[in-house]
Amino acid sequence: MYGDPIIAIATPVGKGAIGIVRVSGMNLEPWVRQWCGRSLLPRQAHLVRIKNQGEVVDEVLALYFPHPASYTGEDVLEIHGHGGPLVLKKIIEIGFSVAQRQNAEGHELLPNLRMARPGEFTERAFLNEKMDLLQAEAVSEMIDANTELALRCARRTMDGVYSKHIQSLLDLLVDLRVWVESSIDFPEEEIERLYEPELLAKFAQLKNKLADILRQTQTGALIKEGVRMVIAGQPNVGKSSLINALVGQEVAIVSAIPGTTRDALHEVINLEGIQLHITDTAGLRTHSDDPIETIGMRKTRERIGLADIIVWVRDLTRLNDQEYGQLDAELKASFPVNIPILEVWNKIDVVPAPGLGTLHISAQNHLGLEAFKRQLLSMVGFAGTPQEGMFLAQTRHLVALQKVENHLVIGKQHFGHKNLELVAEELRLAQNQLSEITGEFNSDQLLGEIFSRFCIGK
Numbered sequence: 001m002y003g004d005p006i007i008a009i010a011t012p013v014g015k016g017a018i019g020i021v022r023v024s025g026m027n028l029e030p031w032v033r034q035w036c037g038r039s040l041l042p043r044q045a046h047l048v049r050i051k052n053q054g055e056v057v058d059e060v061l062a063l064y065f066p067h068p069a070s071y072t073g074e075d076v077l078e079i080h081g082h083g084g085p086l087v088l089k090k091i092i093e094i095g096f097s098v099a100q101r102q103n104a105e106g107h108e109l110l111p112n113l114r115m116a117r118p119g120e121f122t123e124r125a126f127l128n129e130k131m132d133l134l135q136a137e138a139v140s141e142m143i144d145a146n147t148e149l150a151l152r153c154a155r156r157t158m159d160g161v162y163s164k165h166i167q168s169l170l171d172l173l174v175d176l177r178v179w180v181e182s183s184i185d186f187p188e189e190e191i192e193r194l195y196e197p198e199l200l201a202k203f204a205q206l207k208n209k210l211a212d213i214l215r216q217t218q219t220g221a222l223i224k225e226g227v228r229m230v231i232a233g234q235p236n237v238g239k240s241s242l243i244n245a246l247v248g249q250e251v252a253i254v255s256a257i258p259g260t261t262r263d264a265l266h267e268v269i270n271l272e273g274i275q276l277h278i279t280d281t282a283g284l285r286t287h288s289d290d291p292i293e294t295i296g297m298r299k300t301r302e303r304i305g306l307a308d309i310i311v312w313v314r315d316l317t318r319l320n321d322q323e324y325g326q327l328d329a330e331l332k333a334s335f336p337v338n339i340p341i342l343e344v345w346n347k348i349d350v351v352p353a354p355g356l357g358t359l360h361i362s363a364q365n366h367l368g369l370e371a372f373k374r375q376l377l378s379m380v381g382f383a384g385t386p387q388e389g390m391f392l393a394q395t396r397h398l399v400a401l402q403k404v405e406n407h408l409v410i411g412k413q414h415f416g417h418k419n420l421e422l423v424a425e426e427l428r429l430a431q432n433q434l435s436e437i438t439g440e441f442n443s444d445q446l447l448g449e450i451f452s453r454f455c456i457g458k
């Protein structure tokens, strides 16, 4: 599927030693010849002078990749010019004006040439089956990667590691579908005798494989998207001391005066390759007469609502304070039920651990932080230390896989009731979900959403 010819600056905005203009489309050759003033051999660098009415605008390196052996699967031209915004703009302007020139038959050299939308080059690569959707998404993930682990995983996803996992799941599912569809017309007794053990075994196999991939996808999504952790607790328990300890710098003011932190404070650290977005918040109480503290507490609530995990800090020095304990329980009970809460007791340096089976730390003296981090990672679903074969994933994939899981559960129930038509339907829906992940089955809206997140020129 080939579209209008598109052109864009592929390098970042601003000045640089080199700036690249990229073009993709079909039948570019006559236009390229005119624009560059010579014909270009495929996949070879040529030193070319781009001219505007005889005047040299820039001396560039030009590379031409005729279709289908190119990034997009169409003809692709790359011009490596000097990296000034004006130079590149000028090169593109000349490209447009050459496109309007007429050939011997009186037709425009390159009709419909237009500026590319964000991600449109990679979208073409996907549409021309140069890569599947998982691999295409990994291209932008590689560009966005801000930890080494994310980069390595993006690379593996681009190499098709994740696609292979999804494909193996698809193979099992299709196999099961074939069995179910072909047994629909058999009498019940025959199904029970001939097919049931086989079908149950296949269901189980699929379920195990899916659980495996779901776990890995969850880790992959964490690596890609990071974790939003909100530190909350009553005033003076040591929340700001904890963010300081985790970041390794005095980013937040710590004082013995309750209500020191007024505003939410945000910091990012790298925890085993995962971006941990930490928010320190104003301490919570039931009521305050101070309007600023009240606003601070409202902000705390807002941040809690957006968290992947809440770290609820408790103060060991107030362990026997009943009022404190009661308020703590009330506050905790008021949080959204779907967000996990990691409870930590702070100030273990002054009060010995009472052995409550919970985490004990000293934020001030950096005690117990390793155990805290381990527990945190395990609660957000990070499956152990980074291993080979990890890939990047996104919430979109996780949601789709969870839907597959749902369809399988419902399908299995229908199977229990010997209603094979309904089983077949659930399996069909499950397959659609899986195919949506790789992009074999997709809506234009989904594609639009995915590729609009790319940068222009990619």
Ligand SMILES: Nc1nc2c(ncn2[C@@H]2O[C@H](COP(=O)(O)OP(=O)(O)OP(=O)(O)O)[C@@H](O)[C@H]2O)c(=O)[nH]1
Binding pocket: 233, 234, 235, 236, 237, 238, 239, 240, 241, 242, 253, 254, 255, 256, 257, 258, 259, 260, 261, 262, 281, 282, 283, 284, 346, 347, 348, 349, 350, 361, 362, 363, 364, 365
């Ligand atoms: N002994 C001891 N004191 C601590 C520890 N962590 C914090 N503190 C002290 O507890 C007091 C409050 O610490 P902060 O980190 O400011 O507490 P906070 O929860 O941010 O307080 P607010 O911002 O007022 O809600 C300070 O005097 C800290 O020095 C700890 O691990 N051990």
Ligand SMILES: [Mg+2]
Binding pocket: 239, 240, 241, 252, 253, 254, 260, 261, 281, 283
């Ligand atoms: Mg504070």
